[in-house]
Amino acid sequence: MKRLLFVVMATILSMTLFSCEKEKDSTTTPIEENKDYYYVKYQISGKVYFYIDGVSYNTEKGTRTESFAAAGSFETICGPVSKNFVARIRLTKYRGAPTDNATKISVSKNNGPFAVKASGQYSASYVIDF
Numbered sequence: 001m002k003r004l005l006f007v008v009m010a011t012i013l014s015m016t017l018f019s020c021e022k023e024k025d026s027t028t029t030p031i032e033e034n035k036d037y038y039y040v041k042y043q044i045s046g047k048v049y050f051y052i053d054g055v056s057y058n059t060e061k062g063t064r065t066e067s068f069a070a071a072g073s074f075e076t077i078c079g080p081v082s083k084n085f086v087a088r089i090r091l092t093k094y095r096g097a098p099t100d101n102a103t104k105i106s107v108s109k110n111n112g113p114f115a116v117k118a119s120g121q122y123s124a125s126y127v128i129d130f
Helices: 002-018
Strands: 038-044 051-059 062-071 071-081 085-095 103-109 115-120 125-128
Touching: 002 038, 038 051, 038 085, 038 115, 051 071, 062 071, 062 085
Parallel strands: none
Antiparallel strands: 038 071, 038 103, 051 062, 051 085, 085 125, 103 115, 115 125
């Protein structure tokens, strides 16, 4: 009889312990999906007799315009930005003739290496789509 009572108690206890679900905590936020993020590198360089006096480019905060006093080159990185971001750079003031690929746009995905995605003589643009 004691043995039967022990088996019944052990069975009830086992069912109670293994049938319980962990209660969800409503104060915790769900884990956000892994979303890709990108950084954009804008570059301008040209021949020795080419000077940059102004440039306009898109950032995560909108369009930015900068003026210089005869800079020989320009480089900046902005981000993080999301997919479908329109990366655009344009020479606004310059002296001399820029080379064919004076403006370049490179993109880095999730802290990977930068890869050139667009280039042009006076401007370049690229919509992030990878």
